[in-house]
Amino acid sequence: MTATMRGYEHQLIGDIWTSDEPYRNLVELCDEIGNRWAGSESEHRAGEFLKAKLESYGLSNVRLEPVKFGAWERGETHLWMTSPVEREFSCVALPYCPAGEIEAELIDVGNGEEDDFKRLGDAVKGKIVVCAAETNTAGSRSKTLSHRTDKLRFAVDAGAAAFIFVNQNPGLLHITGSVGAPGGKPAPIIAIGTSWEHGQTILRLAKRGDHPRLKITSTGRFFDNTSYNVIGDIPGSQWPDELVLTGGHYDGHDISQAAIDDGAGTIVTLEAARVLASLPKEAIGRTIRFILFCGEEVGLFGSWAYMADHEDEADKVRFMLNLDGAGGGRGGSESIVIAGHDDLVDYFDAHAAETHYAMPVKDDLNSHSDHYPYAIRGIPSASVHSPDDSSKGVGRGWGHTEADTLDKATLRGLQMAAMVTARLLLKVASDESFPGKRRTKEQLQAQLEGLGLDIALKRSGRWELVGGK
Numbered sequence: 001m002t003a004t005m006r007g008y009e010h011q012l013i014g015d016i017w018t019s020d021e022p023y024r025n026l027v028e029l030c031d032e033i034g035n036r037w038a039g040s041e042s043e044h045r046a047g048e049f050l051k052a053k054l055e056s057y058g059l060s061n062v063r064l065e066p067v068k069f070g071a072w073e074r075g076e077t078h079l080w081m082t083s084p085v086e087r088e089f090s091c092v093a094l095p096y097c098p099a100g101e102i103e104a105e106l107i108d109v110g111n112g113e114e115d116d117f118k119r120l121g122d123a124v125k126g127k128i129v130v131c132a133a134e135t136n137t138a139g140s141r142s143k144t145l146s147h148r149t150d151k152l153r154f155a156v157d158a159g160a161a162a163f164i165f166v167n168q169n170p171g172l173l174h175i176t177g178s179v180g181a182p183g184g185k186p187a188p189i190i191a192i193g194t195s196w197e198h199g200q201t202i203l204r205l206a207k208r209g210d211h212p213r214l215k216i217t218s219t220g221r222f223f224d225n226t227s228y229n230v231i232g233d234i235p236g237s238q239w240p241d242e243l244v245l246t247g248g249h250y251d252g253h254d255i256s257q258a259a260i261d262d263g264a265g266t267i268v269t270l271e272a273a274r275v276l277a278s279l280p281k282e283a284i285g286r287t288i289r290f291i292l293f294c295g296e297e298v299g300l301f302g303s304w305a306y307m308a309d310h311e312d313e314a315d316k317v318r319f320m321l322n323l324d325g326a327g328g329g330r331g332g333s334e335s336i337v338i339a340g341h342d343d344l345v346d347y348f349d350a351h352a353a354e355t356h357y358a359m360p361v362k363d364d365l366n367s368h369s370d371h372y373p374y375a376i377r378g379i380p381s382a383s384v385h386s387p388d389d390s391s392k393g394v395g396r397g398w399g400h401t402e403a404d405t406l407d408k409a410t411l412r413g414l415q416m417a418a419m420v421t422a423r424l425l426l427k428v429a430s431d432e433s434f435p436g437k438r439r440t441k442e443q444l445q446a447q448l449e450g451l452g453l454d455i456a457l458k459r460s461g462r463w464e465l466v467g468g469k
Helices: 003-017 021-033 041-056 114-124 148-157 196-206 259-277 301-309 311-316 342-354 411-430 441-451 454-460
Strands: 060-083 087-089 100-108 128-132 162-166 190-194 213-234 239-247 286-292 317-322 335-338 361-363 381-385
Touching (some): 003 259, 003 411, 021 041, 021 259, 021 411, 041 060, 041 213, 041 259, 060 196, 060 301, 087 196, 100 114, 100 196, 114 148, 128 148, 148 162, 162 213, 190 196, 213 259, 259 411, 286 301, 286 411, 311 317, 335 342, 342 361, 441 454
Parallel strands (some): 128 162, 239 286, 239 317, 335 361
Antiparallel strands (some): 060 087, 060 213, 100 213, 213 286, 335 381
């Protein structure tokens, strides 16, 4: 690292460590604006707030780009056991659950992995599936840990009549997460979430009879909506036409403040933008574009739309850094997860060593956050993760429950993630030897098929996007 680059790093690190700006921004986002549920007035207010912040930090070409999608608004949902005993249980509809009523026999599918459904076979048909939400490897019969949407797909393919997702963390916390079809369409079957305690009670009571039955009623409103991606640039001084993209999603789930998922990542994006924009213009070699995505929790609508609207720029994008999950907890737990470019592991390991900040670096392509529309086009992508190391929870821990609240965040956690992010962006935007190369369509198709990620892409009609147009 040159003395000049070291000086830039000292400036941005000092700026981060002597300001409480990120925590004040998170308080505004959570306590004043609210949960930013996709399609809500709260989400739209948040977009305006974030735009104003990027403008105040001196970014260029700050704008709101519209994203149209089908939105969903929660109604009332009820869950009863009708046999062998009668009892009502607390629950929430999973977003994009269709309105309706169903009564049927229940079946316990355990962790709800593909091999669980294969083991049960035709026994699933016509029944209400009771399924574990996210699990940890130690508690799973399967080597894979499937996403909620994959478990729903397994259930639908097996002929299930409805789907109950059970939180694996105690605390009477409901578990939520979108189950909608692409474009904001309703899920194919009624799908709801309940707490660990109520889920376990249901399964215990079910053992009292040969044919235990449940009844579910649910309402909800579907409507056309326009939300907005919030975008701003720090122009590059040497290669302004080449782009480094970064950002997190500012929408959240409607049952919580969405402080960690992904209020914290949103604020880390803002803080990295603030300190990098304050550096001398010559410090930034390539243009860094900050994107705050709308509608991530309901189908990555913001990132899919951005990539579609900017397809002609794909060849100019050097790297995409996703900040969904950055800034949580007390700080010090940061890691870099690369999205299917194992050739970048050594590069980021070397960066961690050079900056004297040890971080785990691994390669693990997944399809459930805003890096994915870039990754399937072959653009080198990665995420900064900052898990809350004060929580021993399974899976998401407090995430996607009522407990994702402002008290889980700390100024220190936001500062440390912002420091990691800003240093990494400064490096990638200026380094002439960055090894990341865009993958070909053939390479990507083989990789996605090997990971089983082709199935959802083909069902959604997005397989043709692999490798870019």
